[in-house]
Amino acid sequence: MTTPGQPVDGLTDFAELMAHEQEFNGDQVDPAVRTRRRRRGLLITAVCLVLMLAVTGGYIGWALTAPVDPPTATTRAPEVPVGDAVAMAAPPVAASAISIAGADAYLGATASGTWSATGTGEPFPIASITKLITALVILDASPLASADDPxxxxxxxxxxxxLYDVYYVQGATIAPMPTGTSMSLHDALAAxxxxxxxNYAEALSSRVFGSQDAFLRATRDWLAAHGLAGTTVAEPTGISPRNTSTPADLLAIAKLAAANPAIAQIVATSSITIPGAGALHNTNGLLGTSGITGLKTGNLGEGTHSLLYTATLDVGAGAPLSVTGVVLGGASRESVNTTVVAALESIRSGFHQVPVASAGQEVGSISTPWGSTATLVIAETASIFTWSDTPIEMTMDIDTPPTYRDGTVVGGVTWTAGPNTVTAPVKILGSVEPPTEWWRLTHPSELGSFWGAGD
Incomplete structure (x- = not known):
């Protein structure tokens, strides 16, 4: 049942349909029908606009705040350098050997035994190096309490x-010894x-042991006690070619001599004046050169020049190195000296700083989907102290930084060689800018999901 004046729904729809047909045909349309139509259209339009604005506003808000993937860092490990290899020239002598203490971390634990050697290792005439053995045997029997103990x-x-005349006619080195001369054991050893x-070697050894036979028995016992089976002593001076030793034994003898305070002080003395003996000068012309501190020369003529030596080398590795060496069978004293100095210089130059990086060296880059980039560079120049061509190992550690601004440290590069390690920081060169609003609005596929994570 309908209210009077209210059109029935079906009649209303029919009236509007007729109105549409009238309007299409150009006929007049009932004003009431036209008003209703307009209102309905305005309502639909308004609803669509509201929906469109809601969707657009939501998209803009999401696009401007949605998360983006962080910058991507690409690294390029710097080339690892190799230090220059030490060239140890073969010495022009019959045999040689070198021992180095204080550098095991660089050269290996065996360096303090025999680090390098040439020749066959067989016994060789040692000439006046014998006198160092004579001194050790004498001090074993009659020790001095200190370097200054007379x-x-x-x-x-x-x-x-x-004995002065006996050795003079044999062409041996001698020193004055007037009859009745008195001196301390220390000074006699120095002479x-x-x-x-x-002449002092025979006279002193006879005085201490009573006879040469007793001295030689004591010497054999001393050599055996120290495991020096490669050494033979037939008399105390070295004038006999039967006095022989091996390079390995001589290194051991040198270390025993250097450890004795009295002997170490005496052999490091370039000249001395002793009452009765007069002014005396050391036959070791290398004292004070290239760090050499001793020990003893020896020669029996051309082709038999030898030197048993000790040296202290400051190579920048912390404590100085203690070098013990021997050369046997050189052509002349000058050639022997040249060989020793060259060997010590090779050792010294073998310890060096190897440059591993320079400030500003590029090691990577940072990029973003929105086109902002920066460079990863080493922040500081770095070098590492090492021996010869010891392999250098390198590692690079890059972290995610809290900010991608110019100068931000993002990690470091570390180099290791032997016992030493050095690290240089890696920083950002240039800044990574955030994406612009326009990029966000125009790159929805590169933003987080509009409908939520996982949709």
Whole structure:
């Protein structure tokens, strides 16, 4: 049942349909029908606009705040350098050997035994190096308490004085020894070792042991006690070619001599004046050169020049290195000296700083989907201290930084060689800018999901 004046729904729809047809045909349309139509259209339009604005506003808000993928870092490991290899020239002598203490971390634990050697290793005539053994055997029997301890007084008689002429005619090195000369054991050892006086070697060893036979028995016992099976001593001066030793034994003898305070002080003395013996000069012309601190020369003529030496080398590796060496069978004293200095210089130059990086060196880059980029560079120049061509290992560690601004440190590069490690920081060169609003609005596929994570 309908209210009077209210059109029935079906009649209303029919009226509007007729109105549409009238309007299409150009006929007049009932004003009431036209008003209703307009209102309905306006309502539909308004609803569509509201929906469109809601969707657009939601998209804009999402696009401007949606998460984006973080910048991507690409690294390029710097080339690992190789230090220059040390070239140790083969010495022009019959045999040689070198021991180095204080550098095991660089050269290996065996360096303090025999680090390098040439020749066959067989016994070779040692000439006046014998006098170093004579001194060690004497001090084993009559030790001095310290380097400055004079020890007992030795008085030389006519038989001792006559040794001057005996060795003079043999062409051996000698020093004055007037009959009745008295001096301390320390000074007598100095007269034997510094100028290499053979008459003092025999006279002193006879005085301490009573006879040469007793001295030689004591010497054999001393050599056996120290495991020096490669060494033979037939007399105390070295004038006999039967006095022989191996390079390995001589390194051990040198270390025993250097460890004795009295001997170490004497062999490091370039010249001395002793009452009765006069002014004496060391036969080792290398003292004070290239760090050399001792020990003893020896020669039996052309082709038999030898040197047993110690040296202290400051190579920048912390404590100085202790070098013990021997060369046997050189052509001349000058050639032997040249060989020793060259060997020590090679060791010294073998310890060096190897440059591994320079400030500003590029090691990577940072990029973003929106086109902002920056460079990863090493922030500081770096070098590492090492020996010769010891392999250098490198690692690079890059972290996610809190900010991608110019100068931000993002990690480091570390180099290791032997016992040493050095690290240089890696920083950002240039800044990574955030995406613009326009990029966000125009790149929805590169933003987080509009409908939520996982949709």
């Amino acid at each position: 020890g007992p007084t030795i008085t030389f008689g006519k038989a001792d004085h006559d 034997m070792l510094i100028p290499s006086a053979s």
